[in-house]
Amino acid sequence: MKxxxxxxxxxxxxxxxxxxYRAVEVLQKxxxxxxxxxxxxxxxxxxxxxxxxxxxxxxxxxxxRLDEFIEKLQKGENIAIITDAGTPGISDPSSILxxxxxxxxxxxxxxxxxxxxxxxxxxxxxxxxxxxxxGFLPEKHSERRExxxxxxxxxxxxxxxxxxxxxxxxxxxxxxxxxxxxxxIAREISKKFETYYRGMLSHFVDNxxxxxxxxxxxxxxxxxxxQTFSEEELRELITExxxxxxxxxxxxxxxxxxxxxxxxxxxxxxxxxxKEK
Numbered sequence: 001m002k003x004x005x006x007x008x009x010x011x012x013x014x015x016x017x018x019x020x021y022r023a024v025e026v027l028q029k030x031x032x033x034x035x036x037x038x039x040x041x042x043x044x045x046x047x048x049x050x051x052x053x054x055x056x057x058x059x060x061x062x063x064x065r066l067d068e069f070i071e072k073l074q075k076g077e078n079i080a081i082i083t084d085a086g087t088p089g090i091s092d093p094s095s096i097l098x099x100x101x102x103x104x105x106x107x108x109x110x111x112x113x114x115x116x117x118x119x120x121x122x123x124x125x126x127x128x129x130x131x132x133x134x135g136f137l138p139e140k141h142s143e144r145r146e147x148x149x150x151x152x153x154x155x156x157x158x159x160x161x162x163x164x165x166x167x168x169x170x171x172x173x174x175x176x177x178x179x180x181x182x183x184x185i186a187r188e189i190s191k192k193f194e195t196y197y198r199g200m201l202s203h204f205v206d207n208x209x210x211x212x213x214x215x216x217x218x219x220x221x222x223x224x225x226x227q228t229f230s231e232e233e234l235r236e237l238i239t240e241x242x243x244x245x246x247x248x249x250x251x252x253x254x255x256x257x258x259x260x261x262x263x264x265x266x267x268x269x270x271x272x273x274x275k276e277k
Contacts, residue, residue, distance in 0.1 A: 004073040006101045007080040008094055010087040010113025014191035016047055018114045024048045031077040040084045062093045066100055073106045087115045091135040091161055116189050117159045120218035123196055124184030131157040148177040158221040164213040175201045182222040188215040238270045248274055
């Protein structure tokens with residue numbers, strides 16, 4: 001028996017007109033739709049006269065639904081996964097099901113469509129040739145600090161998702177870890193009150209009340225801008241740290257943070273200078 005197909009279907013992030021013809025067609029033809037919130041999705045399906053049966057599929061029951069969906073797919077049924085808004089799998093459930101389907105030789109088809117970070121990135125005015133999508137930061141402070149430490153020296157544009165109630169804290173953390181950089185704060189993308197706030201991190205930390213706290217936010221942050229130093233200038237900076245009794249690793253860490261340098265490059269030079277002594 002031929003297996004069914006698992007469809008990952010993006011849904012509008014605000015404007016219902018952003019639904020594609022193909023997405024409507026797929027949702028009309030599949031046997032069942034796994035929806036993050038069936039109440040929310042009912043409005044969308046009703047708008048496009050889609051009467052396909054729905055079942056809930058969200059982060060709290062995705063493992064419980066796994067066997068049920070795989071069994072249906074193995075019997076030849078086609079299933080579509082949708083979320084409240086955007087593309088499933090991007091900060092939303094579906095990755096576990098996709099992995100299992102692939103492992104079972106079940107075809108996975110992901111439709112192109114709405115997602116929040118692409119319009120935010122393009123409209124930010126920041127470099128879009130290379131970017132690093134981070135999504136939501138971990139809730140645990142220790143995990144957040146560890147991740148931000150790893151992102152500190154990345155030169156590509158960084159993209160974060162954030163909820164209104166955590167936005168102020170996150171902006172303060174970004175300023176603390178990355179120093180001052182350009183940022184674009186996008187809210188309500190594709191909706192009536194779509195807004196972009198562009199400027200320096202420090203400005204929005206100091207003037208947080210300028211931001212309307214409604215809807216989901218996308219933060220597009222300038223990547224690390226590495227300063228250039230001659231070998232002689234870098235040696236002088238390292239020597240200064242050594243005079244302060246700083247270790248090689250601490251010297252590399254501090255200079256990388258203070259001057260937006262590659263920590264590995266500074267470490268190698270500092271280690272070489274230590275050996276020379």
